[in-house]
Amino acid sequence: MSDGPPERDTSAPRTSSEFARIDVIRRLLTEGSPLAAQVLLGIGDDAAALAPVDEPLVWTVDCAVDGVHFRHDLMSFEDAGYRATMAAASDLAAMGARPLGLLASLILPRGLSDADLEALVRGQRAACDTIGAPLIGGNLARGRELSITTTALGATPRPLRRDGARPGDELALAGPVGLAAAGLRLAQQGGPVHAEALAAFRRPLARIEAGLSAREGAHAGIDISDGLASDLGHLIRASGIRAELDAAALLTDSLREAATLVGADPLDLALHGGEDYALLVAGPSVGALPGFTRIGRCMAGTPGTPEILLASADGRATAVTGRGFDHFT
Amino acid sequence: MSDGPPERDTSAPRTSSEFARIDVIRRLLTEGSPLAAQVLLGIGDDAAALAPVDEPLVWTVDCAVDGVHFRHDLMSFEDAGYRATMAAASDLAAMGARPLGLLASLILPRGLSDADLEALVRGQRAACDTIGAPLIGGNLARGRELSITTTALGATPRPLRRDGARPGDELALAGPVGLAAAGLRLAQQGGPVHAEALAAFRRPLARIEAGLSAREGAHAGIDISDGLASDLGHLIRASGIRAELDAAALLTDSLREAATLVGADPLDLALHGGEDYALLVAGPSVGALPGFTRIGRCMAGTPGTPEILLASADGRATAVTGRGFDHFT
Numbered sequence: 007m008s009d010g011p012p013e014r015d016t017s018a019p020r021t022s023s024e025f026a027r028i029d030v031i032r033r034l035l036t037e038g039s040p041l042a043a044q045v046l047l048g049i050g051d052d053a054a055a056l057a058p059v060d061e062p063l064v065w066t067v068d069c070a071v072d073g074v075h076f077r078h079d080l081m082s083f084e085d086a087g088y089r090a091t092m093a094a095a096s097d098l099a100a101m102g103a104r105p106l107g108l109l110a111s112l113i114l115p116r117g118l119s120d121a122d123l124e125a126l127v128r129g130q131r132a133a134c135d136t137i138g139a140p141l142i143g144g145n146l147a148r149g150r151e152l153s154i155t156t157t158a159l160g161a162t163p164r165p166l167r168r169d170g171a172r173p174g175d176e177l178a179l180a181g182p183v184g185l186a187a188a189g190l191r192l193a194q195q196g197g198p199v200h201a202e203a204l205a206a207f208r209r210p211l212a213r214i215e216a217g218l219s220a221r222e223g224a225h226a227g228i229d230i231s232d233g234l235a236s237d238l239g240h241l242i243r244a245s246g247i248r249a250e251l252d253a254a255a256l257l258t259d260s261l262r263e264a265a266t267l268v269g270a271d272p273l274d275l276a277l278h279g280g281e282d283y284a285l286l287v288a289g290p291s292v293g294a295l296p297g298f299t300r301i302g303r304c305m306a307g308t309p310g311t312p313e314i315l316l317a318s319a320d321g322r323a324t325a326v327t328g329r330g331f332d333h334f335t
Numbered sequence: 336m337s338d339g340p341p342e343r344d345t346s347a348p349r350t351s352s353e354f355a356r357i358d359v360i361r362r363l364l365t366e367g368s369p370l371a372a373q374v375l376l377g378i379g380d381d382a383a384a385l386a387p388v389d390e391p392l393v394w395t396v397d398c399a400v401d402g403v404h405f406r407h408d409l410m411s412f413e414d415a416g417y418r419a420t421m422a423a424a425s426d427l428a429a430m431g432a433r434p435l436g437l438l439a440s441l442i443l444p445r446g447l448s449d450a451d452l453e454a455l456v457r458g459q460r461a462a463c464d465t466i467g468a469p470l471i472g473g474n475l476a477r478g479r480e481l482s483i484t485t486t487a488l489g490a491t492p493r494p495l496r497r498d499g500a501r502p503g504d505e506l507a508l509a510g511p512v513g514l515a516a517a518g519l520r521l522a523q524q525g526g527p528v529h530a531e532a533l534a535a536f537r538r539p540l541a542r543i544e545a546g547l548s549a550r551e552g553a554h555a556g557i558d559i560s561d562g563l564a565s566d567l568g569h570l571i572r573a574s575g576i577r578a579e580l581d582a583a584a585l586l587t588d589s590l591r592e593a594a595t596l597v598g599a600d601p602l603d604l605a606l607h608g609g610e611d612y613a614l615l616v617a618g619p620s621v622g623a624l625p626g627f628t629r630i631g632r633c634m635a636g637t638p639g640t641p642e643i644l645l646a647s648a649d650g651r652a653t654a655v656t657g658r659g660f661d662h663f664t
Contacts, residue, residue, distance in 0.1 A: 046391055047494060050573075052429035052557060053395035055494040058388060062375055065471075066382035067438045067486055071478040100381035109396040111440075111484045142394075149400040151479050155440045157396055157486040158382075165376060165384040228381060244379075 020120050024146055027123065034127045035134075035141050042140050044106055054143035056106060061161040066097035072152035080193040083122045085208040087129025087154065093231065094156035095137045095212035096283040100229035101167075102221030103160030105139035105214060110156050113149035126154070137214050162221060169244035171226035171288035173306040177249060178298035180216035180285040182206055183234045183256065184272060187279025188264035195268065203264035206282055213285035216297045224289035233278040235314060235326050238286060242304070242313055245288070250315040250323065251277075251302035277316075277326060349449050353475055356452065363456045364463075364470050371469050373435055383472035385435060390490040395426035401481035409522040412451045414537040416458025416483065422560065423485035424466050424541035425612040429558035430496075431550030432489030434468035434543060439485050442478035455483070466543050491550060498573035500555040500617035502635040506578060507627035509545035509614040511535055512563045512585065513601060516608025517593035524597065532593035535611055542614035545626045553618035562607040564643060564655050567615060571633070571642055574617070579644040579652065580606075580631035606645075606655060 622629025
């Protein structure tokens with residue numbers, strides 16, 4: 007609503023005009039790298055433009071709100087930009103897609119300085135460089151609350167859906183589960199350091215390569231954003247099956263160490279800790295795929311039986327109840 | 336950040352869980368219309384999927400923040416959803432692209448009821464039906480401030496850029512300018528009603544058809560979101576030219592009436608009022624295109640001369656200074 011410019015607050019940190027900020031952002035996002043071959047038009051017009059794509063397109067949007075999805079007292083603005091970008095790219099990984107590009111829409115509160123914004127954008131750039139796809143446009147808006155909304159576009163010959171898992175399929179995971187939740191608690195405690203857990207929390211990795219390697223053999227896939235139990239629940243309900251997880255396969259030495267430091271049960275972290283952005287796939291022999299670990303199997307859905315069973319080394323099986331994170335209840 | 340569910344506020348208006356809300360949104364967005372041919376996968380997986388596109392892709396993102404870009408005391412939530420969707424689609428029109436689909440990422444404050452959310456989504460659906468492209472996915476996030484971020488994807492054989500205008504080109508406009516700004520002031524005053532101005536403010540139209548008809552003959556295009564003077568300024572600077580506008584061509588009877596009701600100069604509204612989402616194009620004979628009105632011409636850039644001149648009926652020419660809206664200064 008163009009109802010006049012907001013009044014200027016001379017005590018605020020240094021903030022440039024929208025157009026000056028866009029110039030800086032463009033430089034931070036493009037310097038040192040040639041325009042990717044698929045990009046016809048990057049930042050600076052009404053829209054970005056990409057060359058035609060002869061495969062199905064996969065397209066997602068994800069949002070990170072300061073104080074809800076990240077807290078900039080627990081991570082740098084650079085981490086926040088990195089993490090928001092990876093969270094969106096992780097949806098492409100879950101569809102078995104190669105990323106083509108990303109757009110970012112930022113809501114910037116008055117108190118966010120140019121330096122903070124530049125750190126955030128450097129984090130976005132670092133994440134883009136890691137996944138090998140450029141950030142080619144976006145939008146800046148004024149608001150009271152910092153948020154980073156990222157939309158990512160990818161391509162794949164065959165999108166890997168949630169609903170294709172079948173009884174007898176193996177379940178396999180690329181990337182850790184539980185470590186990011188341990189890293190969050192470590193950051194909140196401000197005490198002992200566990201580098202791997204803190205990195206899992208602040209610098210998660212979208213499992214693009216794993217998604218590409220899985221798409222031939224996998225029947226279904228999903229990324230673990232809300233927690234393994236919750237997201238596996240989505241996959242098995244969509245597929246009309248149930249699942250048994252192997253407890254021992256979920257526990258790594260790193261997770262045990264980090265869990266000890268935060269006084270948590272490592273299995274609880276693995277099942278219910280969110281935002282690792284690990285990639286879960288189901289398929290006949292997905293446990294043998296490079297980068298994946300077999301963590302369980304799919305079984306026929308039987309009314310009245312638990313959706314997810316957890317098998318312990320001693321042969322006992324217990325029901326896992328979903329405990330995903332729902333921002334709305 | 337999955338640091339536990341927020342505490343429940345029992346005095347708050349009725350708000351369902353995230354998953355229940357997504358079910359309602361899916362129904363509102365899909366009921367009564369078959370899945371569009373280009374959509375392989377809509378709401379409900381990690382990402383949406385679209386069939387391969389054999390033309391260049393055009394891709395944009397736009398954000399509307401409550402209290403900054405709209406005020407829900409001045410328009411309904413349905414209008415807010417409609418308007419946010421049209422604002423994003425307008426960028427596709429400016430590139431001469433046909434829309435393929437949209438995704439929406441909403442930040443929802445605790446106080447937003449299910450009924451308000453449903454109204455917002457009905458507005459998004461109405462806008463999508465008007466432009467003939469479906470909303471096929473998105474994201475819900477909790478935050479303190481309502482915002483609607485919309486990303487739109489389109490296709491065109493030749494993206495219409497900002498930087499192609501040449502001396503001698505005509506300038507032509509599809510859609511009104513100034514009426515939305517008059518409509519905003521009328522809504523703020525709460526007094527006399529001018530239906531066309533209020534509709535221009537609350538229910539703007541992305542000029543998709545005009546963009547499609549312009550792309551063959553036009554050298555450059557841009558949509559008018561910040562005001563004609565400001566957005567024409569972007570086009571002529573990108574193209575390295577200057578422009579002369581014909582004052583009489585900017586003034587319609589509707590604009591004069593609405594300007595009188597709000598006590599404003601109609602020419603000032605036409606030049607500097609934003610968010611009509613009219614489409615401005617430059618090209619050899621774009622004034623003759625269906626739906627367009629010739630409003631001026633492009634001239635060679637000459638150092639030291641004004642970028643934009645306004646020619647009056649009496650033969651005088653005055654310099655127009657940009658007065659676009661910049662949320663950041």
